[in-house]
Amino acid sequence: MSHEEVNFAIEELKKSNIRITPQRHAVLEYLIESHGHPTADEIYQALVPRFPNMSVATVYNNLRLFTKIGFVQEMPYGDSSSRFDFASKKHYHAICQSCGKIVDTVYPGLEDVEMAVERLTGYRINTHRLELYGLCPECQKKSKKQ
Template structure:
């Protein structure tokens, strides 16, 4: 499953005339296979073993590129490092306030929020994101 997502993404990059370097492939693959919404630093640390000449800047530049293309969502939380999320499907995030774990959640029908907001405000809405904060099951069990 994850492998076909990687191939799909690579084909889209090729179609956009973007060169597929081994580093670029590895970053994309890591993002797709990671379910932890990694930071650029985490991606760098896990790939530098395979690519000793790769710099943090390389990781950042590729993440910016993927974000611009729309493959990747940057989840910026002010002071904390941005986390990056490969997303082929619109989804939302449940975030644990205790340990910081982020879990993807899908809720069909929320696209209507954009249309409703346009109607109510006259804004032309480009996109939306929703984050839900609470305590994950692991942290709940430690508390009881």
């Protein structure tokens, strides 16, 4: 786990005058450690042994708070539960349409797209999201064997 990322998130919480409770810290650490874009329920299941009195609502409330502050991104896909991603740096997602695996990818320069859209539409763009869908290497191998 990157101490730099944890420190970044804690500083963001402090700037927003938010108390850093042990449960909040644990949710944050889990998000940073797990590079698998977990659901709120997965985070809850992982942390409930350490915090038996914690509820799923506590996890959701903390994720919503982190999302509002801006260092966690909510990723709603289809009918399934939202997945959450710690994001100290702007990045995008490649998503396997077969197994659902999500991989982070960095592609600089998309801020130009925001500026172009602002000029074309008159909108003031606050953020953007890019998702690329395809088949991961493992699913490509499986489909070749079939």
